Amino acid sequence: xxxxxxxxxxxxxxxxxxxxxxxxxxxxxxxxxxxxxxxxxxxxxxxxxxxxxxxxxxxxxxxxxxxxxxxxxxxxxxxxxxxxxxxxxxxxxxxxxxxxxxxxxxxxxxxxxxxxxxxxxxxxxxxxxxxxxxxxxxxxxxxxxxxxxxxxxxxxxxxxxxxxxxxxxxxxxxxxxxxxxxxxxxxx
Amino acid sequence: xxxxxxxxxxxxxxxxxxxxxxxxxxxxxxxxxxxxxxxxxxxxxxxxxxxxxxxxxxxxxxxxxxxxxxxxxxxxxxxxxxxxxxxxxxxxxxxxxxxxxxxxxxxxxxxxxxxxx
Numbered sequence: 001x002x003x004x005x006x007x008x009x010x011x012x013x014x015x016x017x018x019x020x021x022x023x024x025x026x027x028x029x030x031x032x033x034x035x036x037x038x039x040x041x042x043x044x045x046x047x048x049x050x051x052x053x054x055x056x057x058x059x060x061x062x063x064x065x066x067x068x069x070x071x072x073x074x075x076x077x078x079x080x081x082x083x084x085x086x087x088x089x090x091x092x093x094x095x096x097x098x099x100x101x102x103x104x105x106x107x108x109x110x111x112x113x114x115x116x117x118x119x120x121x122x123x124x125x126x127x128x129x130x131x132x133x134x135x136x137x138x139x140x141x142x143x144x145x146x147x148x149x150x151x152x153x154x155x156x157x158x159x160x161x162x163x164x165x166x167x168x169x170x171x172x173x174x175x176x177x178x179x180x181x182x183x184x185x186x187x188x
Numbered sequence: 189x190x191x192x193x194x195x196x197x198x199x200x201x202x203x204x205x206x207x208x209x210x211x212x213x214x215x216x217x218x219x220x221x222x223x224x225x226x227x228x229x230x231x232x233x234x235x236x237x238x239x240x241x242x243x244x245x246x247x248x249x250x251x252x253x254x255x256x257x258x259x260x261x262x263x264x265x266x267x268x269x270x271x272x273x274x275x276x277x278x279x280x281x282x283x284x285x286x287x288x289x290x291x292x293x294x295x296x297x298x299x300x301x302x303x304x305x
Binding site for chain 2: 020023025027029048052053
């Protein structure tokens with residue numbers, strides 16, 4: 001059952017398992033003639049029972065799977081998520097840089113690009129993003145193709161990071177109460 | 189027509205209302221909640237369906253749960269209570285249910301009387 005609930009967060013999974021244990025203990029106390037397997041039988045197979053939680057929870061719960069939401073979940077999560085957070089932020093920085101290069105190519109096409117200069121020792125290729133025409137030596141290798149290439153790089157990074165965030169961030173859980181018993185019941 | 193599928197859908201929709209209604213009266217735990225609904229009859233809820241439902245209602249903020257070391261039991265129990273959101277939702281659901289019931293009673297009055305004979 002624990003394996004079948006793997007999509008849920010650790011706290012939610014623990015909560016469900018504890019409540020199942022509590023249900024079995026309660027029924028065993030109320031109906032001593034029932035064996036534990038008989039009580040469990042009423043819940044269904046562990047896999048089917050676990051699936052009911054996933055189906056019931058997913059059906060109506062608001063799904064927030066955007067990259068920003070995933071980043072927020074990572075940033076406010078445990079320290080073990082820090083390497084993934086650094087990895088994702090690093091790649092998004094590259095994506096932003098690619099978009100800035102595309103913008104520079106659009107605004108300053110003459111001074112942005114891969115410029116190739118023939119020298120005595122061979123070809124000297126330099127990448128230039130500058131408003132200074134003196135920095136440019138030789139013809140532009142990519143020309144306006146730099147714009148779609150840079151945008152494509154940014155889009156691919158975004159798609160890859162979104163997919164990664166969907167995999168590593170657990171489903172939103174509203175289970176917040178600690179699973180250990182603490183207080184006496186409230187009298188109503 | 190698959191009568192069992194229709195019955196399942198009918199009960200599924202009503203189960204949420206029944207759970208909220210019981211929790212509106214008392215804060216209680218799963219097995220007790222299940223027993224009260226089963227005693228009322230008609231809904232056919234089981235342990236396999238009530239806990240996923242409670243889990244979802246908690247996720248939606250309609251109820252809240254807390255673990256309690258009850259003097260009357262050898263194990264901890266998770267007690268559920270309605271939240272303010274849950275109470276507002278219940279109030280709307282009860283109004284909808286009353287309209288639905290009145291309409292169906294009007295439509296099915298004769299058939300129900302005939303079926304009861």
